[in-house]
Amino acid sequence: MLIKQSSIETRTALTVLAHPDDAELACFGLLAKLRKNGWRVVICIVTRGENGADPTQWDRLNEARVAAALIDAEIVVGDFIDGFVPRTRELISWTEAMLVDHRPDLIVSHHVGESRTAHQDHVAVEAAVQIAVRRTDWLPTLLLAEDTDHDPAFRPNWFVDITDEFETKLAAIEMHSSQSQKYYMRSDYQKLRSNRWALNFTAQSHEVALSKYYEAYFLVQQVN
Ligand SMILES: [Zn+2]
Numbered sequence: 722m723l724i725k726q727s728s729i730e731t732r733t734a735l736t737v738l739a740h741p742d743d744a745e746l747a748c749f750g751l752l753a754k755l756r757k758n759g760w761r762v763v764i765c766i767v768t769r770g771e772n773g774a775d776p777t778q779w780d781r782l783n784e785a786r787v788a789a790a791l792i793d794a795e796i797v798v799g800d801f802i803d804g805f806v807p808r809t810r811e812l813i814s815w816t817e818a819m820l821v822d823h824r825p826d827l828i829v830s831h832h833v834g835e836s837r838t839a840h841q842d843h844v845a846v847e848a849a850v851q852i853a854v855r856r857t858d859w860l861p862t863l864l865l866a867e868d869t870d871h872d873p874a875f876r877p878n879w880f881v882d883i884t885d886e887f888e889t890k891l892a893a894i895e896m897h898s899s900q901s902q903k904y905y906m907r908s909d910y911q912k913l914r915s916n917r918w919a920l921n922f923t924a925q926s927h928e929v930a931l932s933k934y935y936e937a938y939f940l941v942q943q944v945n
Contacts, residue, residue: 733761735825737816737850739806739842741770741785742897746905747866748829749890750883750915750936753792755827757886762794765819767812767846772803774899781899788893806842808849816846816853825861828854832865832939835874843868851941863941867914869905877937880922887915887934 734755736744744752744764752762770781782798789796799815806812820828830850831843847865854863867875883890891908900906915934920927922935 731759731761732826733763733823734827734829735763735765735819735823736829737765737767737819737846738829738831739767739840739846740773740803741766741768741781742773742788742894742900742906743831743843743869744785744829745788745890745893745897746869746911747831748864748936748938749788749792749893750886750934751829751864751881751938752794753886753889754881754883756792756794760827762792763797763819763823763825764789764794765797765799767799767806767815768801768803768842769798770803779899781897784897784899788896791889791893791896801842804842806845808845812845812849813852816849817856820853820857820861824859826944827862827864829864829866829938832868832872832875834865834872834876834939836868836872838870839868839872854941860942860944862943864938865941867937871914875937875939877918877922877939879938879940879943880918880935881938882919882933883915883936884933 738744756762774781786796831847833839833844833847894906916931918935918937919930919933
């Protein structure tokens with residue numbers, strides 16, 4: 722299994738996601754769980770999120786830093802333009818450099834899949850990650866996380882119980898005050914979404930499942 726106590730050397734999980742709040746929304750439960758199990762966590766943010774809130778009023782990177790500090794995760798920030806992340810050699814090279822620098826055992830990125838409505842930056846980043854992973858000279862596990870908006874085409878095949886980490890995930894999302902007006906930042910939406918996976922994909926009674934929170938992923942490749 723992916724989640725186990727590290728023995729001799731520290732294992733590394735690395736996220737490559739477009740915007741400062743994406744890791745919190747997509748996979749913060751998993752990241753918190755991995756940190757508890759001794760993993761190093763590196764959150765790579767491709768843009769500064771300047772398109773999502775007035776940069777003269779808000780510091781979205783600081784919001785991300787405060788959230789990451791809740792689990793003592795590291796942050797690396799790219800300087801691609803929010804809303805205009807290109808699927809280019811430059812993005813692929815930057816992503817490859819992130820992988821080579823940190824040599825992660827586990828990589829998490831966006832799930833776009835068959836969606837025709839996913840955020841354009843998420844589309845470019847997922848593509849770059851898939852290409853960069855193919856070029857590594859080691860075999861990392863690759864997970865694609867459920868996207869911010871509900872996507873009927875999302876067919877997850879890997880789930881993680883984040884019940885014990887759920888309050889930490891909500892606290893991390895709350896750090897993004899500049900985004901608080903967006904529906905997916907609401908704790909009731911996050912609860913609904915996480916409860917739904919617990920209900921649909923665990924062999925437990927409804928009463929038990931409704932007290933559980935899960936994150937859902939598409940597992941591209943798993944390496945133990
Ligand atoms: Zn995003």
